[in-house]
Amino acid sequence: MKDTPGWASPGSAPSDGQEPGASGPAEPADRPGSSDQPGADPQGPGSKWSKEQPPPAQWSAPTGPANPGQAPPPPPPGPGWGARPPASPGGPGNGQGGYGGWGSGWGGPPPAAKPGVIPLRPLGVGEILDGAVSTMRTYWRTVLGISLTVAVVTQIVVILLEGLVLNDASTAALDDPSASVDELTRALGDAMLSTGVVFLISLIGTIVATALLTTVTSRAVLGKSVTTGEAWRDARPQVAKLFGLIFLLILIAVAVVAVGALPGxxxxxxxxxxxxxxxxxxxxxxTGVVALWLMVRFSLASPALMLEKQGILKSLSRSAKLVRGSWWRVFGIQLLATLIANIVASIVVLPFAFIASALDGEGFTGLVNSGSDFGWTYLIVSGVGSVIGAMITFPITAGVTVLLYIDQRIRREALDIDLARAAGIQDSGSGTAGPTPGG
Structure with a gap:
C-alpha cells in the first residue's frame, strides 16, 4: 500500500519497490558504511543499525546546550492542524483554495444542492419565507394566474350575495342602545349569517387556490415549472378530499370550543x-387554546393530502407525526407568514376601502358604522382591492405551508435525497451534510 498523506503513517507498510519484511528503506550500493565497502560498521555485516541510518546530509547529530544545567530551547512552533501550508507556484495551496496535505485547512462540508427555490437541506425561517416569495416571483405567470382567477370568481360571488341578498339584513339595531332584546337577537343573527356566508365562500376559494398552489410550489422546489392546466390536472383528484379535510378541521375546532362553553x-x-x-x-x-393546538398539529395535513395522495384521516395522522416535537416552530413560522401576508394585503385593501366609501357617498364614517348599507359602487371598488390582496396572501400562505411540510420531512425522513434524485442531481447525498440554520 502506498503511503498517502493523511491515510497511513510513514513506515507502517512497505513502499513500492521494497521487499516485504524489510523494516527500512532500500540502501544504495555505493552508500558509505555498508557491509561490502571499506569503513563498514564494526558490528559487522547485516547490522540492522547501519542499515537504518538515513542517507548523508539528511540529518545532524543533536547538540547539547552550552550550559549543562540549562534545558534546551523549545523547538519553533510548526503549523497546526488548521494552518495552511506555504503556497507553491502552480501547485495546490497557491491561493486557489486547493488541498495541501497535513497542514491544509478543512473547508467544511459541500454546499447543499439547490435545484429550485430552496436548498435541499433543513431550512431556516428566512429560507422558508424566501422560498415562498421566490416561487411567486419566478413562476409569476402561473402563481398570479391561479390567484387572480380564484380571487376574481370568489369576489364576484361575494359581491352579488352582499348586493342582492345580504344587504337586506338589518344590523342597525346593534348600534341602537334602545333596541329590544328581540331586535338585537335578530340583528345579531343577520350579522352572523352574512359573515358566515362570506367566510364560507372565501374558504372555498382558499381551498381551491391552496390545492393548485401546492402543486406549483412542490415543482418549484425541483426547479420545474408547471402550467395552470397541469396544476389543475394534478390536483383535481384530491380537491374533494381537501374540502372534506378543511370542513373536518373546522368542525373539530368548533366542537372543542363548544364543549368548553357548554357548562356556562x-x-x-x-x-x-x-x-x-x-x-x-x-x-x-x-378550550380555544386546545383548538389552536390541534389546528397547528394538523396544519400540514393539506400538503400531505395533496402531495402524498393520502386520505383525510391518514393526512391528519401524517401531519401529527411531522409536527410532533416542533409545534412551537411550526406555529411561529405560520403565524409570522400570516402576519406578513395580511399586513401587505391590508396596505393594498385599505386605500380601496376608503376610496370606495368616499365614492359611495357614505364617507369615511361609513367604514365604522355597522348599520350602513353600502351600494354597488362600494362593493365593486372594495372588491377590486380584495382581489389584489388575495393575489398576495394566497401564494405566501400556501407556499409557506408546503415548504414547512417539505422541511419537516427533510428533517425527519431525509426527503432531500429523494428530491435531489428527482431533480436529476447525481450526488444525491450532498445535501444532507450541509448546515442546519434554524434547526
Missing amino acids: ILAVVAGAGDGGAALAVLGSLA
Whole structure:
C-alpha cells in the first residue's frame, strides 16, 4: 500500500519497490558504511543499525546546550492542524483554495444542492419565507394566474350575495342602545349569517387556490415549472378530499370550543345570569387554546393530502407525526407568514376601502358604522382591492405551508435525497451534510 498523506503513517507498510519484511528503506550500493565497502560498521555485516541510518546530509547529530544545567530551547512552533501550508507556484495551496496535505485547512462540508427555490437541506425561517416569495416571483405567470382567477370568481360571488341578498339584513339595531332584546337577537343573527356566508365562500376559494398552489410550489422546489392546466390536472383528484379535510378541521375546532362553553351556557339557561356568562367565556378561552393546538398539529395535513395522495384521516395522522416535537416552530413560522401576508394585503385593501366609501357617498364614517348599507359602487371598488390582496396572501400562505411540510420531512425522513434524485442531481447525498440554520 502506498503511503498517502493523511491515510497511513510513514513506515507502517512497505513502499513500492521494497521487499516485504524489510523494516527500512532500500540502501544504495555505493552508500558509505555498508557491509561490502571499506569503513563498514564494526558490528559487522547485516547490522540492522547501519542499515537504518538515513542517507548523508539528511540529518545532524543533536547538540547539547552550552550550559549543562540549562534545558534546551523549545523547538519553533510548526503549523497546526488548521494552518495552511506555504503556497507553491502552480501547485495546490497557491491561493486557489486547493488541498495541501497535513497542514491544509478543512473547508467544511459541500454546499447543499439547490435545484429550485430552496436548498435541499433543513431550512431556516428566512429560507422558508424566501422560498415562498421566490416561487411567486419566478413562476409569476402561473402563481398570479391561479390567484387572480380564484380571487376574481370568489369576489364576484361575494359581491352579488352582499348586493342582492345580504344587504337586506338589518344590523342597525346593534348600534341602537334602545333596541329590544328581540331586535338585537335578530340583528345579531343577520350579522352572523352574512359573515358566515362570506367566510364560507372565501374558504372555498382558499381551498381551491391552496390545492393548485401546492402543486406549483412542490415543482418549484425541483426547479420545474408547471402550467395552470397541469396544476389543475394534478390536483383535481384530491380537491374533494381537501374540502372534506378543511370542513373536518373546522368542525373539530368548533366542537372543542363548544364543549368548553357548554357548562356556562347551561348555567345561563338555569338562571345563573352573569356568573354563567363568565363561565361560558372562560370555558371558551380554555378550550380555544386546545383548538389552536390541534389546528397547528394538523396544519400540514393539506400538503400531505395533496402531495402524498393520502386520505383525510391518514393526512391528519401524517401531519401529527411531522409536527410532533416542533409545534412551537411550526406555529411561529405560520403565524409570522400570516402576519406578513395580511399586513401587505391590508396596505393594498385599505386605500380601496376608503376610496370606495368616499365614492359611495357614505364617507369615511361609513367604514365604522355597522348599520350602513353600502351600494354597488362600494362593493365593486372594495372588491377590486380584495382581489389584489388575495393575489398576495394566497401564494405566501400556501407556499409557506408546503415548504414547512417539505422541511419537516427533510428533517425527519431525509426527503432531500429523494428530491435531489428527482431533480436529476447525481450526488444525491450532498445535501444532507450541509448546515442546519434554524434547526
